[in-house]
Amino acid sequence: MSVAAVIDAPAGRQRRVLPGFGLTMGLVLTYVGVIVLLPVIALVLKGAEIGPVRFWEIVTAPRTLAALRLTITAAALATVFNALYGLLMAWVLVRYRFPGRRLLDAMMDIPFALPTAVAGLSLTALFSENGWYGQLLAPVGISVVYTIWGVAIAMSFTSIPFVVRTVQPILEDLDQSQEEAARTLGATPFQTFARVIFPAILPSFLVGTTIAFARSLGEFGAVIFIAGNLPMKTEIASLLAVIRLEEYDYNGAAAIALTLVAIAMVLLVVSNWLQSRLTRRRVPA
Amino acid sequence: MTPAVPATLAPRQDRSARWLLIGLAVMLTLFIVVVPLIYIFWRALSGGFAIFAQNILAPDTLHAIWLTAAVAVVTLPINLVIGIAAAWLIARFTFPGRKALLTIIELPFSISPIIAGVCYLLLYGRQGLLGPVLAAGDIKILFALPGIVMVTLFVTGPFVAREVLPLMQAQGSEQEQAALTLGASGWQIFRRVTLPNIRWALLYGAVLATARAVGEFGAVSVVSGAIRGQTMTLPLQIELLFNDLNTVGAFAAASTLTLIALVVLILKTVLEGRTR
Numbered sequence: 386m387s388v389a390a391v392i393d394a395p396a397g398r399q400r401r402v403l404p405g406f407g408l409t410m411g412l413v414l415t416y417v418g419v420i421v422l423l424p425v426i427a428l429v430l431k432g433a434e435i436g437p438v439r440f441w442e443i444v445t446a447p448r449t450l451a452a453l454r455l456t457i458t459a460a461a462l463a464t465v466f467n468a469l470y471g472l473l474m475a476w477v478l479v480r481y482r483f484p485g486r487r488l489l490d491a492m493m494d495i496p497f498a499l500p501t502a503v504a505g506l507s508l509t510a511l512f513s514e515n516g517w518y519g520q521l522l523a524p525v526g527i528s529v530v531y532t533i534w535g536v537a538i539a540m541s542f543t544s545i546p547f548v549v550r551t552v553q554p555i556l557e558d559l560d561q562s563q564e565e566a567a568r569t570l571g572a573t574p575f576q577t578f579a580r581v582i583f584p585a586i587l588p589s590f591l592v593g594t595t596i597a598f599a600r601s602l603g604e605f606g607a608v609i610f611i612a613g614n615l616p617m618k619t620e621i622a623s624l625l626a627v628i629r630l631e632e633y634d635y636n637g638a639a640a641i642a643l644t645l646v647a648i649a650m651v652l653l654v655v656s657n658w659l660q661s662r663l664t665r666r667r668v669p670a
Numbered sequence: 671m672t673p674a675v676p677a678t679l680a681p682r683q684d685r686s687a688r689w690l691l692i693g694l695a696v697m698l699t700l701f702i703v704v705v706p707l708i709y710i711f712w713r714a715l716s717g718g719f720a721i722f723a724q725n726i727l728a729p730d731t732l733h734a735i736w737l738t739a740a741v742a743v744v745t746l747p748i749n750l751v752i753g754i755a756a757a758w759l760i761a762r763f764t765f766p767g768r769k770a771l772l773t774i775i776e777l778p779f780s781i782s783p784i785i786a787g788v789c790y791l792l793l794y795g796r797q798g799l800l801g802p803v804l805a806a807g808d809i810k811i812l813f814a815l816p817g818i819v820m821v822t823l824f825v826t827g828p829f830v831a832r833e834v835l836p837l838m839q840a841q842g843s844e845q846e847q848a849a850l851t852l853g854a855s856g857w858q859i860f861r862r863v864t865l866p867n868i869r870w871a872l873l874y875g876a877v878l879a880t881a882r883a884v885g886e887f888g889a890v891s892v893v894s895g896a897i898r899g900q901t902m903t904l905p906l907q908i909e910l911l912f913n914d915l916n917t918v919g920a921f922a923a924a925s926t927l928t929l930i931a932l933v934v935l936i937l938k939t940v941l942e943g944r945t946r
Contacts, residue, residue: 404859413775424790428789477692494935502905503885507709507713541702610912
């Protein structure tokens with residue numbers, strides 16, 4: 386999670402007593418300037434160059450709209466699944482003790498550790514008609530590969546850890562006396578969860594869900610394997626940006642990329658806002 | 671850590687719900703996480719070990735392995751130096767714009783790698799911002815190692831700082847100030863005081879950054895130009911083999927990355943215990 390939350394702590398009373406200010410500042414600024422800022426500025430400048438009218442034309446062109454719609458819909462589907470699965474996993478991993486729990490916990494990191502191209506390859510082969518999953522789904526008439534479902538599954542796989550890992554620590558720190566009180570007062574387990582536990586973990590749950598959604602929108606490696614990448618049908622927005630680049634349509638690429646960055650930034654602001662609410666709530670009054 | 675609700679105190683319905691939920695969690699994880707992982711090795715070895723070895727030793731795949739290793743070797747020291755410098759700068763000094771600088775350092779985490787690749791092309795591409803300058807100077811950044819390294823640095827940049835910075839802040843600077851009073855030089859302070867304190871977090875950050883550098887696909891795919899046998903990193907080679915319908919070859923290449931991922935997971939588990 387963001388380090389920004391920690392920065393408010395005083396960094397030591399004495400200023401610049403320790404050596405290395407100039408050196409580290411020089412190194413960091415050079416690095417940040419060349420590696421991060423310059424390319425991002427290039428995108429912004431290119432975007433500004435296009436002009437609002439042309440920008441709007443590019444973004445609302447049928448193929449762009451179709452790509453954006455697919456990306457957002459698939460990411461939403463993936464996020465709904467991840468929200469439910471993440472909540473279940475966080476609950477099971479924190480509240481229950483059973484053999485293999487630590488292994489199950491370690492499994493949650495696999496989607497982060499596994500390169501996305503590897504995940505995409507494996508999921509595509511599993512869900513293709515003669516793959517292990519595809520064979521089971523084909524007779525029922527469900528096809529996953531080259532459909533929006535495939536896109537959603539790939540997105541969902543790569544963002545699995547977010548909800549689990551944000552809810553888990555909060556659930557661990559949760560004071561259980563309130564639940565016990567609720568149970569003593571005759572609440573059913575479900576009522577206790579819905580009225581006592583869920584409200585307490587809601588902010589972290591929303592943070593995790595927002596990050597998972599943002600990550601799904603930006604996922605590329607895993608998706609392009611399984612999507613089939615048919616224009617107007619299963620082409621995600623970031624791929625369209627790359628295709629525009631390959632056609633030397635830099636304006637088209639910049640406009641689509643800026644749109645995606647804008648969406649990501651809005652989601653980042655939302656998640657930071659949720660996170661600040663979350664940290665405030667966790668400080669005992 | 672709070673202990674679990676003791677099973678004996680929980681009513682019967684709780685216990686059945688508990689096993690239902692555990693069962694559901696295990697089944698789902700098996701289907702969506704474990705099987706895809708095992709399937710990689712199963713497919714890679716489906717033709718026997720000889721064919722597996724043949725696929726790994728195919729010249730283009732070997733070259734991809736070499737290029738991926740080269741990218742990891744070049745990016746690691748840069749990531750270490752910049753990560754430590756950024757953590758030192760932000761943890762030990764106050765200056766105007768400190769918070770903004772931290773936001774910029776962390777920015778690559780919020781920009782999807784594929785967009786990073788697009789940014790690099792808009793900067794260094796033929797019609798990009800610096801395109802004409804590079805062409806005039808005959809400098810090749812895109813579709814070559816420098817571009818791949820730079821975009822990998824973009825994607826992996828925040829990892830080391832993110833692990834080291836919170837630790838440096840939590841530990842405070844008393845020890846370093848004491849060393850300074852005792853006449854230690856800047857390098858001595860770093861070498862004898864700071865480094866031993868942050869070494870596990872540093873290693874952890876380095877592992878995460880390297881794992882990412884090895885596995886990065888989106889950002890690299892844009893700047894690499896995908897020249898067969900030249901600018902294909904291992905993840906890109908997987909896609910190439912897959913598109914060539916050489917699925918077993920793709921899985922063989924993927925299995926090497928999967929092995930690395932498993933090693934990373936083990937290291938992560940070990941190091942997480944040490945950094946706490």
